[in-house]
Amino acid sequence: MKLTGIFAVAGLIISVSWVAWGFLPMLAILLTTLFLAAIGYALDILGYSLNHFTRKLLDKCGN
DSSP: OHHHHHHHHHHHHHHHHHHHHOHHHHHHHHHHHHHHHHHHHHHHHHTOOHHHHHHHHHHHHHO
C-alpha cells in the first residue's frame, strides 16, 4: 500500500508539472529529482544518516 501512495503522488506531480510548465522543464525536474535520490540512496548504502551529518556539523561549529 505504501508504494501505491508513493506512485500516486509521483504521478500527480508529473502530470501537474507537465501541465504547468511544459515537457522540458518537467523533464529537468524529474532528472534532478532522480539524481538527488540516487545520491541519497548511495549515502544510505554507505551508512550515512542525517543525524551523523548534523552531529558532525555541530561539532565543527562548536569548536
